[in-house]
Amino acid sequence: MRGDTMTELLLEVKNLKVHFETENGTVTAVDDVSFSVKRGETVGVVGESGCGKSVTAESILRLLNEKHTNYEGNILFEEKDILKLSYSELQKVRGNDISMIFQDPMSSLNPVYTVGNQIVEALLLHQNLTKKEAESKAVEMLKLTGIPLPEKRVNEYPHELSGGMRQRVMIAMALSCKPKLLIADEPTTALDVTTQSQILDLINELKDEFNMGTIMITHDLGVVAEVCTKVVVMYLGQVIEEASVESIFSSPLHPYTQGLLKSIPQIEGPRDEKLYVIEGKVPTLTQIPKGCRFAPRCEFATEICRDKMPQLESYENDLKVRCWHFKDIQEKRGGMNGSRNESQTVNS
Amino acid sequence: MKGYILKRLLSLIPVLLVVAVVVFLLMHITPGDPAAVILGPEASPAEVAELREELGLNKPPIEQFVSWFGNVLQGDFGTSIFMKQPVSQAFFEHLGPTLSLAIMAQVLAIVVAIPLGVLAAKFRGSILDQTFMGISLLGISVPSFLLGLFLILLVGVELKWLPVAGYKSIDAGLLNHIKYLILPAIALGSMQAALIARMTRSSMLDVLNANYIKTARSKGVKETIIVIKHTLRNAFIPILTIIGQTFGTLVAGAAVVETVFNIPGIGQLIINSVERRDFAVIQGSVLLIAVSYVLINLVIDLLYGVIDPRVRLGRK
Ligand SMILES: Nc1ncnc2c1ncn2[C@@H]1O[C@H](COP(=O)(O)OP(=O)(O)OP(=O)(O)O)[C@@H](O)[C@H]1O
Ligand code: SF4
Numbered sequence: 001m002r003g004d005t006m007t008e009l010l011l012e013v014k015n016l017k018v019h020f021e022t023e024n025g026t027v028t029a030v031d032d033v034s035f036s037v038k039r040g041e042t043v044g045v046v047g048e049s050g051c052g053k054s055v056t057a058e059s060i061l062r063l064l065n066e067k068h069t070n071y072e073g074n075i076l077f078e079e080k081d082i083l084k085l086s087y088s089e090l091q092k093v094r095g096n097d098i099s100m101i102f103q104d105p106m107s108s109l110n111p112v113y114t115v116g117n118q119i120v121e122a123l124l125l126h127q128n129l130t131k132k133e134a135e136s137k138a139v140e141m142l143k144l145t146g147i148p149l150p151e152k153r154v155n156e157y158p159h160e161l162s163g164g165m166r167q168r169v170m171i172a173m174a175l176s177c178k179p180k181l182l183i184a185d186e187p188t189t190a191l192d193v194t195t196q197s198q199i200l201d202l203i204n205e206l207k208d209e210f211n212m213g214t215i216m217i218t219h220d221l222g223v224v225a226e227v228c229t230k231v232v233v234m235y236l237g238q239v240i241e242e243a244s245v246e247s248i249f250s251s252p253l254h255p256y257t258q259g260l261l262k263s264i265p266q267i268e269g270p271r272d273e274k275l276y277v278i279e280g281k282v283p284t285l286t287q288i289p290k291g292c293r294f295a296p297r298c299e300f301a302t303e304i305c306r307d308k309m310p311q312l313e314s315y316e317n318d319l320k321v322r323c324w325h326f327k328d329i330q331e332k333r334g335g336m337n338g339s340r341n342e343s344q345t346v347n348s
Numbered sequence: 349m350k351g352y353i354l355k356r357l358l359s360l361i362p363v364l365l366v367v368a369v370v371v372f373l374l375m376h377i378t379p380g381d382p383a384a385v386i387l388g389p390e391a392s393p394a395e396v397a398e399l400r401e402e403l404g405l406n407k408p409p410i411e412q413f414v415s416w417f418g419n420v421l422q423g424d425f426g427t428s429i430f431m432k433q434p435v436s437q438a439f440f441e442h443l444g445p446t447l448s449l450a451i452m453a454q455v456l457a458i459v460v461a462i463p464l465g466v467l468a469a470k471f472r473g474s475i476l477d478q479t480f481m482g483i484s485l486l487g488i489s490v491p492s493f494l495l496g497l498f499l500i501l502l503v504g505v506e507l508k509w510l511p512v513a514g515y516k517s518i519d520a521g522l523l524n525h526i527k528y529l530i531l532p533a534i535a536l537g538s539m540q541a542a543l544i545a546r547m548t549r550s551s552m553l554d555v556l557n558a559n560y561i562k563t564a565r566s567k568g569v570k571e572t573i574i575v576i577k578h579t580l581r582n583a584f585i586p587i588l589t590i591i592g593q594t595f596g597t598l599v600a601g602a603a604v605v606e607t608v609f610n611i612p613g614i615g616q617l618i619i620n621s622v623e624r625r626d627f628a629v630i631q632g633s634v635l636l637i638a639v640s641y642v643l644i645n646l647v648i649d650l651l652y653g654v655i656d657p658r659v660r661l662g663r664k
């Protein structure tokens with residue numbers, strides 16, 4: 001039996017750094033990222049495009065091209081360090097203990113094989129099944145994801161299916177071996193709104209059914225609100241805040257998180273209100289600021305911010321934040337924040 | 349599917365017409381009176397004039413063309429004045445050696461080039477990759493007749509492993525048949541092999557970066573299966589294209605290699621016929637070659653459907 005308690009640690013990423021060797025020298029796309037996932041828990045990873053979400057996710061399965069990639073730190077899955085596994089050990093973890101769903105369902109399935117073939121492949125790799133058994137299991141998995149006529153779909157090629165259906169196939173494939181951890185890298189970004197929420201519901205449901213830990217990568221805070229229990233906010237390769245979903249939405253600590261929240265469009269709010277955008281651009285990986293990485297865009301930045309990099313520090317019970325001044329900012333914003341929350345509850 | 353094939357076959361007619369016009373014009377622009385050439389320098393002007401009349405060379409060119417092309421459409425390619433036999437018969441007699449040579453060169457090229465291209469892509473940037481690509485560059489730049497002469501000298505004359513030249517039909521035994529064709533096939537196929545190896549490498553590199561390869565890895569698929577099952581089949585589509593496009597060049601190149609190795613193929617037939625001003629044979633052979641090009645391309649197009657389900661279903 002596994003996953004009796006929610007408190008049991010499944011995955012622990014500790015001080016992960018990912019360096020890429022490129023033609024223009026080494027870049028560090030992920031710089032000291034730590035977070036953990038318990039069994040059955042859904043952790044959201046959010047941040048702007050390019051902040052290192054996918055690199056972090058793919059590091060967990062070591063999917064990056066290791067000829068040009070150097071890792072530092074630890075990725076402990078059930079206490080074993082994935083970064084130290086041999087290649088054949090790694091292949092036993094992939095698709096079996098840990099599965100992944102990717103952003104673009106249109107290009108994530110092999111165009112020259114039927115979807116059934118691709119699900120069966122995963123089953124035959126990790127489970128002691130005959131081809132026949134695997135085939136009926138594939139149909140069963142497709143049915144589980146709510147694809148109509150699974151017996152027919154199983155023999156179709158990816159191009160015969162819609163984007164939403166392909167993502168369901170990806171989910172069926174990822175879950176076919178009952179993984180303990182599912183990594184979903186923006187699984188709904190490429191889909192239309194209705195399909196988006198269907199897919200999210202599906203992942204949520206199956207997660208409970210399988211008691212699966214889940215990492216939900218997204219830049220959509222709406223998705224976080226819908227499915228996550230904990231959120232990790234990333235900026236330029238670093239974790240800048242970690243908190244429960246409730247506290248991220250009610251009292252975000254980091255100025256960047258506050259900006260992200262302010263930039264969500266409010267359906268109920270006054271129409272003429274201009275959408276808030278965080279000013280400035282994300283620096284590139286080759287010109288990372290020496291102090292706080294957010295300093296060039298931060299309205300609260302001071303001397304120390306530009307000079308020294310803040311560390312990710314724990315605050316109260318479950319919160320972590322990387323900012324020199326978060327306490328002062330918290331005090332300053334106190335009143336304003338309260339009224340904002342009030343108006344939200346009134347509206348919803 | 350049947351409709352598609354029929355359409356492709358019908359498209360042969362305009363191709364034939366254009367080729368026919370071009371060949372016909374070329375024949376009539378090149379100097380040298382066929383009647384005079386056939387009869388030799390000793391013939392009297394009266395004899396030459398008589399033969400011209402007999403061959404229809406005195407009629408206006410347009411009339412000559414129309415009557416010739418009309419016959420072609422009915423499957424009659426004319427009769428060789430020199431060999432005293434129908435052109436199509438002469439053509440098909442010489443086709444065997446050429447086809448054998450071209451197919452053998454093609455098979456050799458594919459069998460050697462695809463594994464090399466796959467390995468080069470898989471171990472991109474390694475010594476292996478650099479060596480293979482260096483050799484392939486050599487393969488592209490060395491002309492086939494030069495390579496052929498070199499092979500004759502080294503393998504045929506020095507080492508005496510294989511016959512120096514000549515041709516044995518398959519009736520003389522398959523082994524014998526192949527023994528005579530190995531050197532010419534290497535000479536002919538080396539450029540083809542180099543092109544295919546390069547295309548395989550670049551196409552494999554593209555596909556190895558595809559998202560579905562990442563998906564396959566994330567399932568725990570072994571790297572050899574990734575390369576063979578997931579990558580190669582997808583990479584094969586552009587490889588097939590280059591094979592199809594260059595098969596024509598291969599057949600054309602066969603003429604040169606046939607001369608070097610003294611193989612009685614189409615190349616020799618055409619070269620000899622040019623020397624003899626045997627118009628009917630030249631025109632007929634070139635036309636028949638054009639037809640085979642179109643047919644080969646049709647087969648290649650049908651093969652796409654076998655490899656790629658998207659093509660298959662798109663044609664329904
Ligand atoms: N193989 C690589 N070599 C060099 N740099 C890379 C490589 N892969 C990713 N990067 C860089 O690492 C940074 C993080 O990329 P990543 O794909 O993780 O962003 P992301 O947060 O997933 O963004 P998105 O929301 O657009 O998917 C980017 O600046 C990217 O350019
Ligand atoms: S450390 Fe300074 S610059 Fe960085 S987020 Fe905090 S206040 Fe802003």
Ligand SMILES: [Mg+2]
Nearest residue numbers: 053054055185
């Ligand atoms: Mg990404």
